[in-house]
Amino acid sequence: MPQISASSFLDRTFRAICPQDNEWRDRARARLSELTMPFWALGDLMDLAVDLAGITRSLHPPVARKRVVVMVGDHGVATEGVSQYPVEVTGQMLRNMVNGGAGINALASQAGAEITLVDVGAKEDFSDLVASGALIAKKIGHGTDNMLLGPAMSRTHAVMAVEAGIEIANQLADSTDLFATGEIGIGNTTPSSAVAAVITGRPVIELTGRGTGLDDAGLAHKVAVVEAALQKNRPDAKDGLDILAKVGGFELGAIAGLILGAAAKRKPVVVDGLISTAGALIAYKLEPFVRDFIVCGHGSAEPGHAPMCAFLGKKPLLQLGMRLGEGTGAALAFNLVEAAARVLTQMATFAEASVSTARKN
Numbered sequence: 561m562p563q564i565s566a567s568s569f570l571d572r573t574f575r576a577i578c579p580q581d582n583e584w585r586d587r588a589r590a591r592l593s594e595l596t597m598p599f600w601a602l603g604d605l606m607d608l609a610v611d612l613a614g615i616t617r618s619l620h621p622p623v624a625r626k627r628v629v630v631m632v633g634d635h636g637v638a639t640e641g642v643s644q645y646p647v648e649v650t651g652q653m654l655r656n657m658v659n660g661g662a663g664i665n666a667l668a669s670q671a672g673a674e675i676t677l678v679d680v681g682a683k684e685d686f687s688d689l690v691a692s693g694a695l696i697a698k699k700i701g702h703g704t705d706n707m708l709l710g711p712a713m714s715r716t717h718a719v720m721a722v723e724a725g726i727e728i729a730n731q732l733a734d735s736t737d738l739f740a741t742g743e744i745g746i747g748n749t750t751p752s753s754a755v756a757a758v759i760t761g762r763p764v765i766e767l768t769g770r771g772t773g774l775d776d777a778g779l780a781h782k783v784a785v786v787e788a789a790l791q792k793n794r795p796d797a798k799d800g801l802d803i804l805a806k807v808g809g810f811e812l813g814a815i816a817g818l819i820l821g822a823a824a825k826r827k828p829v830v831v832d833g834l835i836s837t838a839g840a841l842i843a844y845k846l847e848p849f850v851r852d853f854i855v856c857g858h859g860s861a862e863p864g865h866a867p868m869c870a871f872l873g874k875k876p877l878l879q880l881g882m883r884l885g886e887g888t889g890a891a892l893a894f895n896l897v898e899a900a901a902r903v904l905t906q907m908a909t910f911a912e913a914s915v916s917t918a919r920k921n
């Protein structure tokens with residue numbers, strides 16, 4: 561049962577999310593079993609094809625129009641020295657993305673995907689980027705508060721962050737078949753580990769990594785900060801909005817909202833690395849059926865990511881040791897999602913191609 565929320569917009573979105581369609585899954589499985597190859601010989605791609613059919617209720621799942629949505633936010637806890645980089649890098653990297661020079665620009669263009677940039681809570685103001693149409697303004701605050709001293713944000717702001725993500729999904733759904741989540745926010749691996757610890761119930765030390773490149777002492781300090789923030793705020797593990805408000809971030813909430821909004825429109829959404837998956841865990845807490853619409857694009861090198869994917873029951877499609885964020889792993893995985901759809905739509909069956917089937921023993 562989805563939890564009671566503080567917003568009728570959220571409740572309406574939760575109610576619109578229903579599981580994958582089993583009839584379409586069965587139809588896809590039947591066709592895939594007849595395709596000209598030894599049984600299920602394209603492995604995980606075939607399971608992905610079944611998911612796409614169940615999500616889109618089609619044996620021709622539309623996936624051509626691909627989009628990475630990059631949510632931008634800053635974090636009060638960054639003042640505790642939990643990142644290897646200064647907070648200014650959030651804005652500097654956003655401008656780099658606008659100019660086409662970031663990792664996501666390279667990988668999204670290779671995948672033939674659009675990029676949408678959304679400011680949900682960066683410290684800086686970007687009125688020039690908003691005026692030029694390069695950035696969508698959904699700013700909820702100028703960075704969160706320091707979760708070591710109290711909640712990162714109010715519950716009202718947590719609701720607004722999730723709503724912002726849903727609004728973006730709604731706005732883009734007509735021009736998008738396949739979504740991906742991305743983010744930028746210096747310090748955001750710290751709240752992501754905190755969210756992961758509350759939701760998976762695993763120890764902070766197992767879920768906390770070096771982020772942008774902390775050394776051993778930096779990592780030990782970061783673990784202590786996450787543990788202290790959890791002690792201070794004591795988030796309710798049953799309440800996704802409480803977790804988001806107390807130890808989350810604006811972009812984590814907006815990512816959760818984007819995933820929920822995509823699921824409500826029956827669109828698959830490829831989730832990127834550690835931070836995006838923390839957003840996915842929040843979305844799952846708010847409405848568990850959302851899981852059916854999530855594809856885990858790649859496994860992040862951050863140690864907390866694998867337990868989070870396992871909690872969601874998802875196997876990442878790619879393992880490339882990536883830890884950039886921005887949606888880069890998800891954009892790469894777009895190629896595999898398109899490949900899975902093509903297996904379903906372009907391969908012939910044994911009967912269609914007059915190929916002999918396997919011998920019966």
Ligand SMILES: O=C(O)c1ccc[n+]([C@@H]2O[C@H](COP(=O)([O-])O)[C@@H](O)[C@H]2O)c1
Pocket residue numbers: 642643644645743744745746747748749750770771772773832833834835836860861862865882883884885886
């Ligand atoms: O996607 C990941 O798994 C990932 C892992 C480590 C770092 N990042 C990116 O690096 C930034 C956060 O790292 P940090 O060390 O500042 O917490 C943020 O902008 C993320 O996009 C992303």
Ligand SMILES: Cc1cc2nc[nH]c2cc1C
Pocket residue numbers: 645649653743744745772884885886
């Ligand atoms: C340079 C840089 C680029 C990034 N992209 C996403 N997170 C990032 C963090 C840093 C530090």
